[in-house]
Amino acid sequence: MTLAIATQHLTKQFNEQLAVNEVGLEIETGEIYGLIGPNGAGKTTLIRMLAAVEEPTAGEIFIAGQRWIRGQANPELKRQIGFLPDDFPLYEDLTVRHYLEYFGRLYFLNDPDLSQRLDRVVALVHLDEKKDSLIGTLSRGMKQRLSLARSIIHRPTLLLLDEPVSGLDPIARVQFRDILKNLQAEGMTVLISSHILSDLAEFCSSIGIMELGRMVESAPLQDLYARQGHQLISIDSIEDLTLVQNHLVDYPLVQSSEITNKGKLLVNFSGNEAEAAALLRSLIESGIAITEFTPTHETLENIFFKMGHQKTS
Amino acid sequence: MNPAWIDRLADWNPQFIRECRGRLNTRSLIVAIAFSAIAQIIILLTYNQIRQLTNQTPQEIWLSVFRTLTWIFPYFLFVSGSYLLTSDITNEERRGTLNFIRLSPRSSQSILLGKMLGVPILPYLSIALFVPLHLIAAMIGGVPFGFAISYYLLLGVGAFFLFSFALLVASFGNTQTMLGSQQSAAAFSFTTLTFFFFTPLFMTWNNVTSWSLFVDIDLLNPGRSWEYDLEWLYIPISSNIWLSHLFTLANLAIATFGIWQILRRRFYNPSGTILSKYQSYGLIAYAQILMFGFVVKTPNLIALFITEAIDFGLILLLISAITPKRQALLDWVRFDRRNVWDWVWSAKSPAPIAIAINLLIVNCIWIPWLLLAQFDNVALGLMSLLSQACTLLIYALIVQLILIQKSQRPASWATGAIATLLILPPIFLGLLSITPEKFPAIWIFFGYIWVLGVSLTSSNVSIGFAIAIFGQSIVIVSLGVMLRNKLDSLRIGPNSVPLVDRRSP
Numbered sequence: 001m002t003l004a005i006a007t008q009h010l011t012k013q014f015n016e017q018l019a020v021n022e023v024g025l026e027i028e029t030g031e032i033y034g035l036i037g038p039n040g041a042g043k044t045t046l047i048r049m050l051a052a053v054e055e056p057t058a059g060e061i062f063i064a065g066q067r068w069i070r071g072q073a074n075p076e077l078k079r080q081i082g083f084l085p086d087d088f089p090l091y092e093d094l095t096v097r098h099y100l101e102y103f104g105r106l107y108f109l110n111d112p113d114l115s116q117r118l119d120r121v122v123a124l125v126h127l128d129e130k131k132d133s134l135i136g137t138l139s140r141g142m143k144q145r146l147s148l149a150r151s152i153i154h155r156p157t158l159l160l161l162d163e164p165v166s167g168l169d170p171i172a173r174v175q176f177r178d179i180l181k182n183l184q185a186e187g188m189t190v191l192i193s194s195h196i197l198s199d200l201a202e203f204c205s206s207i208g209i210m211e212l213g214r215m216v217e218s219a220p221l222q223d224l225y226a227r228q229g230h231q232l233i234s235i236d237s238i239e240d241l242t243l244v245q246n247h248l249v250d251y252p253l254v255q256s257s258e259i260t261n262k263g264k265l266l267v268n269f270s271g272n273e274a275e276a277a278a279l280l281r282s283l284i285e286s287g288i289a290i291t292e293f294t295p296t297h298e299t300l301e302n303i304f305f306k307m308g309h310q311k312t313s
Numbered sequence: 314m315n316p317a318w319i320d321r322l323a324d325w326n327p328q329f330i331r332e333c334r335g336r337l338n339t340r341s342l343i344v345a346i347a348f349s350a351i352a353q354i355i356i357l358l359t360y361n362q363i364r365q366l367t368n369q370t371p372q373e374i375w376l377s378v379f380r381t382l383t384w385i386f387p388y389f390l391f392v393s394g395s396y397l398l399t400s401d402i403t404n405e406e407r408r409g410t411l412n413f414i415r416l417s418p419r420s421s422q423s424i425l426l427g428k429m430l431g432v433p434i435l436p437y438l439s440i441a442l443f444v445p446l447h448l449i450a451a452m453i454g455g456v457p458f459g460f461a462i463s464y465y466l467l468l469g470v471g472a473f474f475l476f477s478f479a480l481l482v483a484s485f486g487n488t489q490t491m492l493g494s495q496q497s498a499a500a501f502s503f504t505t506l507t508f509f510f511f512t513p514l515f516m517t518w519n520n521v522t523s524w525s526l527f528v529d530i531d532l533l534n535p536g537r538s539w540e541y542d543l544e545w546l547y548i549p550i551s552s553n554i555w556l557s558h559l560f561t562l563a564n565l566a567i568a569t570f571g572i573w574q575i576l577r578r579r580f581y582n583p584s585g586t587i588l589s590k591y592q593s594y595g596l597i598a599y600a601q602i603l604m605f606g607f608v609v610k611t612p613n614l615i616a617l618f619i620t621e622a623i624d625f626g627l628i629l630l631l632i633s634a635i636t637p638k639r640q641a642l643l644d645w646v647r648f649d650r651r652n653v654w655d656w657v658w659s660a661k662s663p664a665p666i667a668i669a670i671n672l673l674i675v676n677c678i679w680i681p682w683l684l685l686a687q688f689d690n691v692a693l694g695l696m697s698l699l700s701q702a703c704t705l706l707i708y709a710l711i712v713q714l715i716l717i718q719k720s721q722r723p724a725s726w727a728t729g730a731i732a733t734l735l736i737l738p739p740i741f742l743g744l745l746s747i748t749p750e751k752f753p754a755i756w757i758f759f760g761y762i763w764v765l766g767v768s769l770t771s772s773n774v775s776i777g778f779a780i781a782i783f784g785q786s787i788v789i790v791s792l793g794v795m796l797r798n799k800l801d802s803l804r805i806g807p808n809s810v811p812l813v814d815r816r817s818p
Contacts, residue, residue, distance in 0.1 A: 013644060015719075053412055055582070058648040071581035075418030083416060089409040093335040102334075105327035106417035111320055150413070 002065045004029045004158050004189035005050060010059035012045050012213075019045040021213035022059070027191060027206070029064075029157075032184050034200035034221075035193040036304055037210035043193040044086065046210070047162045050191070051083035063158060079107055082156035086163040088147035092136035096127055096146060099135060100153050107154030117153060124179055125149045141172040148179065152188075159183065161192040165199060177203060201300040209304060225297040230255060230270040233279070236292035241265045244288055251279065264292070327419070328427025336434050345435045349442035356381060356446075376454030382447045383464060387512050390440055390472055394433035395479040395507040399500035401432045402483030406583070421580035422573065429476045459554075460527040467523065467561065471515050474565045477572040478511075479503055484579045485587060522550055522557040545606035564603070571596065585641070587634040589660045590667040597671045600627055601678040612686035617679065617694050621701055624675050628705045629731065631671060636664040636712050636727075639719065646804040663717075663796060668709035672702040696778045697762045703785040704760030708734065710792035717799050734759070753777030758784050 005027040012020040020042040027033045035043045048054040050061060052070040061068040063077055091099055100121065104114045122128055125145040130138060138146065144164070151159060165173050173196070180190060180203055194200055200207065207224060209217040217224070225231075237244050241259050248254045253271035260266050269276060273295070280293050315323070323330040356378060364374045405411040414424055451461050482503045522543060543551035550560045575592055579585070588596070604623060608616040637645070637660065645661035656666040676698055683694045708731055715727040738759040742752075749756045754777035756762070762778070 011648070013640075013647070015640065016643065052416060055584075057644045071578075078416060078418040081416070083413075085409075085412075087409060089413075091331070091335065091410065094331070098331075098334050101323070102327050102331045103413070103417070105323050105330075106414065106419050108418065110324050 002029060003027060003062070004031070004064060005191065006062040006065075007050075008060045008062075010046070010049060010061060011057050012042075012049060012054065013057040014045075018213045020049065020056075023210075023213075023215045025208065025215060025218065027189060029189050030184070030187055031205045032180065032190045032192065032203055033206045033208060034204035035191060035208045035210060036195075036197060036200065036300075037193075040212075041210040042213040043210050044162050045213075047083075047160050047191065047193060048085070051081060051085075051160050052078075053083070053085075075108075079154055080157045082151035082154070082159045084147055084151040084159070084161045084164055086166060088144055090135050090143055090146065092134065095132050095134055096122070096138075097131045099146070100149060103150050104153045109154060117155070121149045121153050124152075124182060126175060141168055144168060144172070145175075145179075148176075152183065157188060159188050159190045161190065163193055163195070165194060165196055173199065197300040197304060207300070221300075224300075224303055230268055230298075231276070232296045232298065233267040233269050233276060234292060234294040234296060235265040235267060235283075235290065236263070237265075238289045238291055244283065247283065247286055247288065251282070253279070269295075326423060326427045326430070328414070328424050329431040330427075332427060332431025333434055336431070341435055342438075345438050346442065349439045353443065353446050372453060372455055375450045376456065379447065379450035379454045379456055382443060382450065384516065386440060386443070386447070387468060387471070387515055388508070390433075390436055390468070391475050391507050391512045391515070392504055393436040394472065394476055395511075396500055396504040397433050397436070398428065398476055398479040399483040399503050401428065402480060403499055406483075415581060421577045425480055425573075425576060425580065429473070429480065433476070457527050460524065463523055463527075463558065467515075467519050467558075470562060470565050471519075474569045474572070475507065475511055475515075477569050477576065479507075481572050481576055481579070484576065484583060519561065522561060523554065525551070526554045526557065543607075544610060546609060548606075567599065571599070586637050586660050588631070590635055590658055590662075590664075590670075593631050593635050593667060593671055594674060597627065597631065597674050600624075601675055605678055605682065609682070609686075612682070612688055614688070614690055614694055614697075617683065617688075618697065620679065621697060625701060625705065628668065628671060628675075629708065632664065632668060632705075632709050632712050632731075633727075635660075635667055636709070636716055637661050639717055639723065642717055642800065643803055646800050663713050663800070665706065665709045665713055665793070665796065669706055672705060676702060692775070693762075696757075696775075699782065700757050700760060700762040700778070700785070703782060703789065707785060707788055707792065710789065710796060714792065714796055714799065717796070717803070754780040754784075757781035 003026050005025060007023055007025045010020055010023040010025070011018060023042075023046060025046075035046070037043050045054060049056050049070075050063075050068075052068065055070045064080060066077055068074070068077055091102075094102065097118065100118050101114065104118060109117060122131055125148055127142060127145060127149065130142060135143065135146065144167075148161075148164065151161075165176050168176060177199060180192070183190060184203070192200070192204070201221065204221055206218070206220045208215055219227075235241075235244060241263070244265055245257050245259065248257055248267060253269055253275055255268040255270055257265055257267045269279065271279070276295050280290065283290055283293075319330065360374050360378050360381075363369070363377070364371070369377075402411070405414075417424075448461065450456075482499055485499060543549075545560060548556060548560070550557050571592075575588060578589060578592070579587070600623075604620045608620055641661040642663065645655070645659065649655070649659065649661055655662045657670065679698055680695065683691055683698070688694055711730055711734070712727045715730060716723045718726075720726060739756075739761065742748075742755060742759075747755055749761070757778055758781040762781075
């Protein structure tokens with residue numbers, strides 16, 4: 001399968017600091033790839049280089065297998081890319097419709113295709129009723145959704161999103177998440193950077209972790225979970241949970257357990273799914289009345305803190 | 314739904330329609346129409362008053378109306394258009410909206426043409442509303458039809474050139490040049506320059522070359538018979554109507570083409586140097602040929618010194634336009650440096666070698682002319698050319714050494730340093746009574762030989778010249794060594810190792 005994005009030794013130097021340091025990134029077509037890392041890790045610079053806003057100091061970028069060089073006309077490649085930066089400057093003197101028409105036409109969309117696409121995109125970002133409103137009158141959340149609409153009006157195959165949910169309220173975040181899922185269903189490859197890791201864990205298929213300009217980890221999310229070598233199991237019972245805890249003390253694959261303040265027993269279990277099933281069987285066979293047995297993963301936050309900092313500090 | 318013609322226009326150039334949509338609202342349209350109508354009424358009332366106070370015939374009055382409008386059009390169009398374009402581009406750059414346009418697959422030419430046609434749409438409209446009165450005045454005033462055609466043709470081509478230039482100046486907003494341009498300052502400065510220099514130049518030039526050939530239309534000296542004698546490469550460009558138009562239009566076309574080449578590069582690389590090195594070679598060669606054409610029939614030192622003075626200013630501007638900043642040099646020494654040709658062609662390499670090549674191009678024109686033409690003092694001419702080249706090379710090295718430094722405002726420092734070198738030496742030399750006659754070497758050392766040339770003969774200055782050139786050579790070599798050392802220190806500086814590796818024990 002052709003990679004949607006591939007970079008080789010991608011480097012960006014600001015003053016004497018390497019903001020992005022020899023990054024080799026591979027994102028498969030159709031993936032939603034989440035980019036995480038602390039402030040100053042180089043996420044924005046990396047995305048800006050991929051969008052051709054910033055010129056790399058060294059290294060190469062390939063989009064859909066073709067070499068992507070900033071400053072060259074390359075209209076075919078440009079039509080494949082949509083970019084939403086963390087700030088979203090707009091033309092406040094235009095209406096939503098005129099703004100999207102303008103960008104659609106910049107990407108060579110003509111009527112009737114343009115009108116159909118405009119209606120589709122406006123509906124997708126829930127701005128149907130604001131089509132003829134001046135942009136200056138929209139709320140921040142609406143402006144952010146309009147920016148997203150601008151970045152997808154031309155049907156890009158690759159969407160680059162830099163902190164798209166920062167500053168949005170929880171409802172707007174949920175809406176944004178749904179929009180992204182719709183875009184993925186349309187076959188779009190998405191690269192998204194965000195500090196809200198719980199959101200990324202919900203819809204990303206792969207994760208890249210950046211620290212000090214380096215890509216310290218890049219893998220499918222499931223691989224990251226599996227690589228942790230253990231899972232958390234939440235257990236509840238109608239009996240006293242300390243009884244259950246005592247039963248597990250000598251169970252070979254149980255690393256530790258604790259009763260949470262929500263009244264659940266959280267077990268750190270190093271076995272696989274079959275071994276978890278065996279644990280459940282053992283509890284039932286010992287006569288404990290189990291009302292809940294839920295295996296869960298380590299959170300993305302935990303993985304980030306462990307992996308990112310371990311490899312760079 | 315848009316009317317079909319608007320859709321077709323928008324498909325051809327979406328930028329043009331975007332600009333029109335942002336500007337052609339009811340209020341601004343009323344203002345533009347009212348402004349035009351009121352201005353026309355005022356002009357007509359004024360001339361009606363003049364007619365009553367003087368004994369001028371109606372034809373003479375209408376000719377005066379025509380002349381007045383002929384002067385007003387370029388001032389109004391050029392000044393308002395230049396301001397609107399420079400401020401629009403700099404505002405878009407500041408807000409960050411221009412980046413999205415850059416990422417679109419439309420060509421830079423299409424985007425910038427849309428800007429040029431759309432941003433000054435209200436001044437265009439106001440002028441268009443004036444045109445009927447202008448043409449009626451021409452008709453009744455007995456102005457030849459050819460003049461009207463020539464006027465509108467040159468006005469259009471002149472506006473295209475000037476607005477291209479305005480777009481170029483606006484694109485400097487993102488560049489830390491030697492002039493240290495600020496965004497709002499760019500719009501203000503260029504508009505002022507348009508008002509006080511470009512528009513008078515446009516009117517004067519066309520009047521001297523093309524329009525004075527139409528009987529009785531002399532816009533500079535109405536009512537007077539005036540003959541201008543201007544030749545370029547012995548071609549009489551002010552006495553033949555076709556040649557004058559051809560010369561003006563050809564030069565405007567070449568200059569505009571050059572500007573669009575620069576614009577195309579800057580549109581996609583706004584943080585780079587203003588000009589690439591190869592563009593600087595082309596620009597300097599074109600300027601030399603243009604100047605040579607005008608002075609070739611007057612082989613004397615005054616003509617040479619005038620061209621040298623123009624070249625001096627031009628090369629100073631080139632130094633600011635092609636000298637890369639510290640970041641570009643860092644990128645070049647650590648990642649991009651390939652071979653010796655980089656010094657000649659790469660936009661990120663240090664500028665002094667490119668400036669030396671530009672000086673070589675300059676002297677490739679003037680030295681043969683000096684040797685082959687009948688000059689009364691060839692030696693002094695040669696010395697002035699050589700001394701100026703050395704002085705400018707020293708300036709180029711100083712600017713590059715300042716821009717390579719880590720400082721808050723290196724461009725301002727560089728500007729200050731060059732201004733100091735230009736202004737202070739003659740003041741101090743004067744205060745210390747170090748006259749050119751007594752101490753020619755010192756004056757030549759600071760690059761003022763063309764001032765001396767007027768009062769001294771070559772025998773007076775030959776020894777002084779030798780000492781001065783020797784001193785300048787030492788300075789050039791010293792600065793060159795300093796630049797090389799600085800580049801070496803950047804390449805192997807403490808931060809040249811990737812950050813993560815440096816953190817490892």
